[in-house]
Amino acid sequence: MSDKKPISSVNDFVVRFANVNGSGSASANEMFARSILRHGVPVSPRNIFPSNIQGLPTWYEVRVTEDGHLGARGGVDMMVAMNPQTWDKDVAGIEPGGYLFYDSTKPMPSTKFRDDITVIGVPLTAITNSTYTDPRQRQLFKNIIYLGSLSALLDMDPKLIEQLIGEQYKGKEKLLSSNVHALHLGRDWALQNLKCPIGLRVKKSDKVGDRIFIEGNSAAALGAVYGGATVCAWYPITPSSSVAEAFTAHCKKYRHDPATGKANYAIVQGEDELASIGMVIGAGWNGARAFTATSGPGISLMTEFIGLSYFAEIPAVIMNIQRAGPSTGMPTRTQQCDIIACAYASHGDTKHVLLFPEDPAEAFEFAAASFDLAERLQTTIFLMLDLDIGMNHRLCRPLKWDDARQYDRGKVMTAEMLEEGRDFGRYLDVDGDGIPYRTYPGTHPTKGSYFTRGTSRDRYARYSEEGPVYADNMQRLVRKFETAQDLVPRPLQANAERPTKYGVIYFGSTSPAMDEAIGLLEARGHQLDRLRIRAFPFHSSVASFLAEHDFVYVVEQNRDGQLRQLIVNENGIDPVRLVPILHYDGSPITARFIAKAIGDHQDHLKVTPLRKAVS
Amino acid sequence: MTYIAKPKFHHPGLKKNELGYTHRDYEGKISTLCAGCGHDSITASIIEACYELSIEPxxxxxxxxxxxxxxxxxxxxxxxxxxxxxxxxxxxxLTGANLANRDLIYLGVSGDGDSASIGFGQFAHSIRRGVNMTYIVENNGVYGLTKGQFSATADRGSKSKKGVTNTDNAIDLVAIALQLGATFVARSFSGDKTQLVPLIAAAIRHKGASFIDVVSPCIAFNNHAGSTKSFDYVREHNDAVNRLDVLVGRDPIAVDYAPGTVQVVEQHDGTRLALRKLDADYDPHDRLGAMTFLQKHAAKGQIVTGLLYVDPDADDMHEHLNTVETPLNALEADTLCPGSAVLDKINASLR
Known part of the structure; x- marks a missing residue:
């Protein structure tokens, strides 16, 4: 019997499903998350999965959060333990006072449980086997049956789940009714045999609003469609493959000529990452908007071409869905570990533009913007997502598009301009922004052609190994990078209620955990100004923020504090004033982690919390 | 000397093609390769082929x-x-450039180190995809710019200038191109312009992946006794299966062919290829036959040249991808962007 009071919480708890990869649990689990959204209660789900197709353990975690904290919380209030392989660890991971939901068809020895949790057994296999004979059906409907039981235990409205099933199986009546039947099998068993509801409850609310629920990779792919990408060349690699797959799906829907049925796009699966980026650069050189999606190992392979794009000044977009490195690392775990690798990719002196979206909505916006930036700046633009944003459904504001928006094709000299006698030097800076004009191949019979090369050349694209000519070009590239500062998304600053000497810098998928951590820190009396960096090169406001604070925490998800290194290096500031807060075990960073790390450091600095000072 | 400009003036009596261009309009900068380099002869052949086809440069x-x-x-x-x-x-x-604008003519120029060693994979996959291009390998069996190391096309047993014997087997790019489905495959010799020029012209006019392996002796590092890519060796072992005339438009077929010796192949765009057979048994429509023929002759140390295979009805990558006729680089937001109304619907489906 429990010797700890069961956790009681409405609309604020974490449920984790422990499943076997390939058992078809994903869609039932996702339906669980979606049905809570339909109650008007925000959720933040996360897939925790191995680099495997079938057989290994996989988890799906749903944070139910009326307050809208979308970062991972840490800890598990209810474990739906469907995987015998991970049973012991799963049971051990439940918070004291938490709940264990399991398949009680076969009796389990009491040593397999804990005294300080509530154990809820439902004979799922027995119910399933007495209803279904087909093995595949048994496996799939078992998932829906536990969903039904959970709906009773958590006091959820079954109509909302039925509605979701209805939408999912629209037009497939047989599947629809059998799923609803399975749902009620589980629900009815729980209502008749268990004390429902338990301490964890879902109560209808209105905190979801008009927000949408989408994976970052799908949103980025949609951004590429809206941003006018016509060429996609890619090579499969976790966790980026679903970008190209989503782009394919979106294009099939929205990019076929209504009259001829022909494709207003081309997607090629390359033989490797080298070929993929090569095709992107060939297409960019020839005036098409082109991109590839990859992850760390792909970036390593692409670096020679990235240097060519930088030096020969060819537009390209690379979406890097980061995973834990180095080498093969942990392919299905999240990190922000390619910051340095991308910022300075390739041999020689290079610098590249990086964009750091915080969620799918920004992934959409920044993806669309990256094609304008690539053509304006005539270089590679990195869209730096990570697995946490890319492969999880995230609640975010609706996607927006202004129909008046035109694509910025950058400085392109046309046949008419050449006819007018405009001086065309491919690497000639005519107005001081460091960006030269380019021509598309085939523009004019006698004017505007040039020879593109990765070797040094003069302002008119003529081969040259003269020192001053080379240096002149390298200096112009620095000017161009300075121009980029004002074109990329600016950092967003949010100040504490009271003036403070302490600041925190963060970026990308750390956002929701950071927002939540600020609340926890304020509760401890620590006031911090926040700056969310959204792009590299850094806007001047980053330097101002550093100047205005004695200590600035830099929160990131890698071992070496890569953004911090970049800030120190690019701003030439004293590294001592930048305190690294680093999370890099492959799980998404949590508010609890950030608040503890910063709070402990503040205590170490012997900062008297304001509340104490005031009282 | 970092680059060399060629003087623009030329003789007023220079012959002009259908478009009114002279040879000079197809030339580029002065070559910086070694005097006598086989590659310069290939350059001259490309110029000649483009001039004769009246291509807009x-x-x-x-x-x-x-x-x-x-x-x-x-x-x-x-x-x-x-x-x-x-x-x-x-x-x-090249593949990416071709995806962006299907209307241009794509000429890929590569070497044996470039295509058979470091880029063997990319060579293979571009052929597999049926990219509409003319892919020319200027094959000399050595790395010239780094001073004479063997490349992957160097024959086993051939000797380097320093006297080292190559112990690795050679890659025959023509055999690979045939196996991977190239729809126009030829081999020639930089020292035989009369054979090479029509082959390049026919390849340019071919729709689909055209591949030409041109043996092109390296005058500096691979033109000595013991080399199998020297001028002397290639001349002695050249086994041409046919000679080609490219007939564009309404050109009548020349009358001086002996009956039964000419096979006319009409390509997709109407270009006719008049093939004068030198080997009565050779059929350039038989892919398997070509592969066997090549292997047999290679075993005898012969270098088979000529138009080795052609599929005049080939399709290309754009047909496989069903892309629009308008070049992708010419499409604008009105075509590419689904707009805010569609986005509202997408948003609604994600709630």
Whole structure:
């Protein structure tokens, strides 16, 4: 019997499903998350999965959060333990006072449980086997049956789940009714045999609003469609493959000529990452908007071409869905570990533009913007997502598009301009922004052609190994990078209620955990100004923020504090004033982690919390 | 000397083609390769083929990798855009360029190190995809720019200038191209312009992946006794299966062919290829036969040249991808962007 009071919480708890990869649990689990959204209660789900197709353990975690904290919380209030392989660890991971939901068809020895949790057994296999004979059906409907039981235990409205099933199986009546039947099998068993509801409850609310629920990779792919990408060349690699797959799906829907049925796009699966980026650069050189999606190992392979794009000044977009490195690392775990690798990719002196979206909505916006930036700046633009944003459904504001928006094709000299006698030097800076004009191949019979090369050349694209000519070009590239500062998304600053000497810098998928951590820190009396960096090169406001604070925490998800290194290096500031807060075990960073790390450091600095000072 | 401009003036009596261009309009900068380099002869053949076909120079995109051969696009078609890209990666850059604008003529120039060693994979995959291009390998069996190391096309047993014997087996790019489905495959010799020029012209007019392996002796590092890529060796072992005349438009077939010796192949765009047979048994429509023929003759130490295989009805990558006729680089937001109304619907489906 429990010797700890069961956790009681409405609309604020974490449920984790422990499943076997390939058992078809994903869609039932996702339906669980979606049905809570339909109650008007925000959720933040996360897939925790191995680099495997079938057989290994996989988890799906749903944070139910009326307050809208979308970062991972840490800890598990209810474990739906469907995987015998991970049973012991799963049971051990439940918070004291938490709940264990399991398949009680076969009796389990009491040593397999804990005294300080509530154990809820439902004979799922027995119910399933007495209803279904087909093995595949048994496996799939078992998932829906536990969903039904959970709906009773958590006091959820079954109509909302039925509605979701209805939408999912629209037009497939047989599947629809059998799923609803399975749902009620589980629900009815729980209502008749268990004390429902338990301490964890879902109560209808209105905190979801008009927000949408989408994976970052799908949103980025949609951004590429809206941003006018016509060429996609890619090579499969976790966790980026679903970008190209989503782009394919979106294009099939929205990019076929209504009259001829022909494709207003081309997607090629390359033989490797080298070929993929090569095709992107060939297409960019020839005036098409082109991109590839990859992850760390792909970036390593692409670096020679990235240097060519930088030096020969060819537009390209690379979406890097980061995973834990180095080498093969942990392919299905999240990190922000390619910051340095991308910022300075390739041999020689290079610098590249990086964009750091915080969620799918920004992934959409920044993806669309990256094609304008690539053509304006005539270089590679990195869209730096990570697995946490890319492969999880995230609640975010609706996607927006202004129909008046035109694509910025950058400085392109046309046949008419050449006819007018405009001086065309491919690497000639005519107005001081460091960006030269380019021509598309085939523009004019006698004017505007040039020879593109990765070797040094003069302002008119003529081969040259003269020192001053080379240096002149390298200096112009620095000017161009300075121009980029004002074109990329600016950092967003949010100040504490009271003036403070302490600041925190963060970026990308750390956002929701950071927002939540600020609340926890304020509760401890620590006031911090926040700056969310959204792009590299850094806007001047980053330097101002550093100047205005004695200590600035830099929160990131890698071992070496890569953004911090970049800030120190690019701003030439004293590294001592930048305190690294680093999370890099492959799980998404949590508010609890950030608040503890910063709070402990503040205590170490012997900062008297304001509340104490005031009282 | 970092680059050399060629004087623009020329003799007023120079012959003009249908478009009113002279040979000079198809030339580029002065070559910086070694005097007597086989590659310069290939450059001259490309110029000749483009002149004869009356191609608008600016409608050609010439793309190369890295190496001596890959420098040559600077020496022909000075009014075309050129792209001297990354070692071994010409095929992917060309493929991407072709995806962006299907209306241009794509000329890929590469070497044996570029295509058979570092870029063997890209060579293979561009052929597999049926990219509409003319892919020329200027094959000398050595790395010239780094002073004479063997490449992957060097024959086993051939000797380097320093006297080292190559112990590795050679890659025959023609055999690979045939196996991978190239729809126009030829081999020639830089020292035989009369054979090479029509082959290049026919390849340019071919729709689909055209591949020409041109044995091109390296005068500096691979033209000695013991080399199997020297002028002397190739002349002695050249086994031409046919000679080609390219007939564009309404040109009548020349009358001086002996009956039964000419096979006429009509390509997709109406170009007719008149093949004068030198080997009565050779059929350039038989892919398997060509592969066997090549292997048999290679075993005897012979270098088979000529138009080895052609599929006049080939399709290309754009047909596989069902892309629109308008070049993708010419599409604008009104075509590409689904707009806010569609986005509202997408948002609604995600709640």
């Amino acid at each position: 600016h409608r050609v995109a010439k793309i190369s990798g890295i190496g001596c051969s890959s420098k040559t696009p600077d020496y022909f078609l000075g009014n075309s855009h050129g792209f001297n890209s990354v070692h071994g990666r010409m095929p992917s850059v």
